[in-house]
Amino acid sequence: MKIAVLSGKGGTGKTFCTVNIAASQPGSTYVDCDIEEPNGHLFLKPEKVIEEDVEVFFPVVDKLVCDGCRKCVDFCKFNAMGFVGDNVIIFNDICHSCGGCALVCPQHAISDVPKKVGTILQGVSGTNKVITGMLEIGQESGVPIIKEIESKLKNNEDLVFVDCAPGTSCAAVESVQNADFCLLVAEPTIFGAHNLEMIYDLVKSLNKPCGVVLNKSIGGYNPSLEYCENQNIPIMGEIFYDFELGKMNSEALVAVWEDIKYQTIFNGIFQKIMKEANNETITNS
Amino acid sequence: MKQLLILSGKGGTGKTTVAAAFIKLSSCDTFADCDVDAPNLHLLMNQETVPQTTDFYGMDKYVINQHKCIACGLCFTSCRYDAINKDDGIYKINDIACEGCSVCEYVCPVDAISLKPNISGELVLYKSDVIFSTGKLATGGGNSGLLVTEVKNALGKNTNESLEIIDGSPGIGCPVLASMSGASLVLLVTEPTLSGYSDMTRIASTARKLRLPTAVCINKVTTDGRIVNKIIDYCTEYDLPMIGTIPYDNQVAVNINKGLTIVDTDCEAGRAVAKIYENIIELLN
Amino acid sequence: MKIVLPIEKVNNEDLIGTSFGRSESFMYFDSEKDETLITVNPAAKLQGGAGIKAAQKVIDMGADIVILPQCGQNAMDLFNAANMSVKKSVDRDILSNIEKCLNNKLATLNEAHPGFHHKQ
Numbered sequence: 001m002k003i004a005v006l007s008g009k010g011g012t013g014k015t016f017c018t019v020n021i022a023a024s025q026p027g028s029t030y031v032d033c034d035i036e037e038p039n040g041h042l043f044l045k046p047e048k049v050i051e052e053d054v055e056v057f058f059p060v061v062d063k064l065v066c067d068g069c070r071k072c073v074d075f076c077k078f079n080a081m082g083f084v085g086d087n088v089i090i091f092n093d094i095c096h097s098c099g100g101c102a103l104v105c106p107q108h109a110i111s112d113v114p115k116k117v118g119t120i121l122q123g124v125s126g127t128n129k130v131i132t133g134m135l136e137i138g139q140e141s142g143v144p145i146i147k148e149i150e151s152k153l154k155n156n157e158d159l160v161f162v163d164c165a166p167g168t169s170c171a172a173v174e175s176v177q178n179a180d181f182c183l184l185v186a187e188p189t190i191f192g193a194h195n196l197e198m199i200y201d202l203v204k205s206l207n208k209p210c211g212v213v214l215n216k217s218i219g220g221y222n223p224s225l226e227y228c229e230n231q232n233i234p235i236m237g238e239i240f241y242d243f244e245l246g247k248m249n250s251e252a253l254v255a256v257w258e259d260i261k262y263q264t265i266f267n268g269i270f271q272k273i274m275k276e277a278n279n280e281t282i283t284n285s
Numbered sequence: 286m287k288q289l290l291i292l293s294g295k296g297g298t299g300k301t302t303v304a305a306a307f308i309k310l311s312s313c314d315t316f317a318d319c320d321v322d323a324p325n326l327h328l329l330m331n332q333e334t335v336p337q338t339t340d341f342y343g344m345d346k347y348v349i350n351q352h353k354c355i356a357c358g359l360c361f362t363s364c365r366y367d368a369i370n371k372d373d374g375i376y377k378i379n380d381i382a383c384e385g386c387s388v389c390e391y392v393c394p395v396d397a398i399s400l401k402p403n404i405s406g407e408l409v410l411y412k413s414d415v416i417f418s419t420g421k422l423a424t425g426g427g428n429s430g431l432l433v434t435e436v437k438n439a440l441g442k443n444t445n446e447s448l449e450i451i452d453g454s455p456g457i458g459c460p461v462l463a464s465m466s467g468a469s470l471v472l473l474v475t476e477p478t479l480s481g482y483s484d485m486t487r488i489a490s491t492a493r494k495l496r497l498p499t500a501v502c503i504n505k506v507t508t509d510g511r512i513v514n515k516i517i518d519y520c521t522e523y524d525l526p527m528i529g530t531i532p533y534d535n536q537v538a539v540n541i542n543k544g545l546t547i548v549d550t551d552c553e554a555g556r557a558v559a560k561i562y563e564n565i566i567e568l569l570n
Numbered sequence: 571m572k573i574v575l576p577i578e579k580v581n582n583e584d585l586i587g588t589s590f591g592r593s594e595s596f597m598y599f600d601s602e603k604d605e606t607l608i609t610v611n612p613a614a615k616l617q618g619g620a621g622i623k624a625a626q627k628v629i630d631m632g633a634d635i636v637i638l639p640q641c642g643q644n645a646m647d648l649f650n651a652a653n654m655s656v657k658k659s660v661d662r663d664i665l666s667n668i669e670k671c672l673n674n675k676l677a678t679l680n681e682a683h684p685g686f687h688h689k690q
Contacts, residue, residue, distance in 0.1 A: 085652065094619045218535050250509065
């Protein structure tokens with residue numbers, strides 16, 4: 001079972017929810033796919049961490065073979081190549097590693113050389129497994145890292161919670177595609193409701209069952225709740241803003257490990273997800 | 286023209302809330318929302334005019350003409366992005382995964398693949414007594430510095446002495462750099478959490494490289510001052526003016542849900558923002 | 571001397587463009603032949619790699635000197651590889667910058683910004 005946790009933008013408490021729901025289920029795996037700003041490990045503090053590089057191929061031109069025809073420069077849709085004097089110059093920070101330049105080169109002067117674009121860290125925190133994807137600074141796209149994590153999870157029968165990239169970018173879409181259930185985290189403001197709408201559209205377009213956690217509730221009118229009621233999106237739980245929680249968060253403590261109250265809340269959310277996911281399978285079959 | 290750019294790094298620190306309050310306080314007549322992933326400023330700006338919208342075209346995508354396709358599978362094996370799906374012997378391109386490199390078009394032996402223009406977002410321009418430019422990236426639209434640039438360009442060239450306020454993009458990536466071009470002063474709105482701090486330092490170092498004058502304020506401050514001190518220490522070390530703190534205040538969410546800025550009613554957070562605004566004006570002059 | 575400048579129209583007046591890669595067009599000026607030519611910048615509306623594409627265009631135009639307000643790292647690398655001289659414009663007026671350039675009164679632009687396309 002794979003549950004993807006999403007939010008329309010950063011700062012809604014997506015990492016907080018993913019970390020705590022994973023921590024409330026002993027033996028489950030927490031995966032951080034928010035590769036630009038992975039923060040889950042700050043809370044879970046994994047040990048026995050194994051580091052693994054993610055590599056992508058970049059082109060290299062053999063100057064002795066190149067005859068300066070410029071076909072590669074003209075072909076590159078990303079404009080990652082220049083031609084000066086008798087030399088092809090390749091800009092790796094712009095290159096998307098499509099392999100097109102090597103294909104079109106009549107002299108076969110271009111070959112692929114692997115280069116590190118990110119890291120995957122695997123460790124354990126208590127009974128939980130922790131997997132973190134990290135984008136190398138200066139790299140454009142985190143998709144190769146998320147793909148690598150996805151392939152690791154492919155034959156994993158465990159319970160997996162994925163902390164997705166915020167928003168509706170390619171990186172977020174990539175993590176949702178293989179999920180069994182999507183948990184959407186929403187704030188109680190009109191901003192929150194507007195962002196929830198965006199992410200709900202994404203999840204709907206990918207035909208994934210989903211539910212919402214209302215986070216940072218302060219009581220009173222909640223535009224996100226109103227949106228869920230109008231759209232018939234099931235609510236998985238509600239977490240109220242409180243100073244103690246804010247303090248635990250700013251010190252990067254895991255709330256369910258600190259306070260039994262949160263263990264109950266997050267386990268409750270998890271049970272609801274299981275029920276909702278099962279309902280969904282029954283209605284779909 | 287002086288351009289104030291408001292940035293945060295981490296999402297949810299209250300960047301838009303502060304931007305909206307400043308727009309109200311300064312009664313400035315040109316402003317923009319560059320958060321094209323999740324634009325929210327329009328929710329507080331109560332524009333009565335109907336905006337002009339323009340389609341924004343992203344990187345071209347490719348499409349397979351099924352009448353011509355002979356199902357040889359060359360495109361499938363050549364695509365580095367796994368963007369070609371094979372279903373019942375029929376090859377189709379997945380728009381979300383396609384990066385537009387044109388390798389498939391190149392390898393196709395029967396010219397069955399061609400490009401199709403791809404609308405990847407829209408530009409929205411409100412024009413009345415004020416000019417308000419914003420934009421929205423489509424789902425899976427990727428990160429787009431160009432859309433941010435176009436949103437800013439839509440404001441037109443302002444030649445008078447007035448202030449222009451830009452609600453910048455979240456994160457640390459390409460759209461942020463695009464929003465930095467042309468800014469007179471950057472205000473970083475951070476929050477006293479470890480992740481808020483770490484993202485703030487990343488943006489500050491980027492702004493330093495571009496030699497942009499930068500000031501810092503801290504939002505959502507509670508009684509716990511440890512991370513606040515950490516932020517202040519950082520500002521002292523790098524000589525960044527720390528121009529104020531905004532207390533955590535439930536009234537903020539209440540106002541926002543009514544479509545009001547925090548300076549529209551008398552509240553603690555509103556008074557703090559007004560003071561920060563005065564400091565900004567002093568810095569700009 | 572063959573000089574190229576990025577230009578853009580502001581209120582119907584041609585000025586030096588603020589962003590090199592995304593400027594509307596390039597002005598080419600040959601001081602020996604006293605010849606002026608304006609070419610559309612093929613990179614203005616590109617999704618990515620605009621600086622590289624624009625720099626390539628300027629190099630292919632056969633310029634010795636490019637005058638601009640700021641320059642991205644990738645474009646700078648390409649100019650350096652082509653042994654071109656990169657000068658920093660003093661204001662946005664085209665003629666006065668060309669004149670200063672011919673009188674050797676423009677400073678060399680040594681430092682590039684990290685570009686507006688990738689992370690820090």
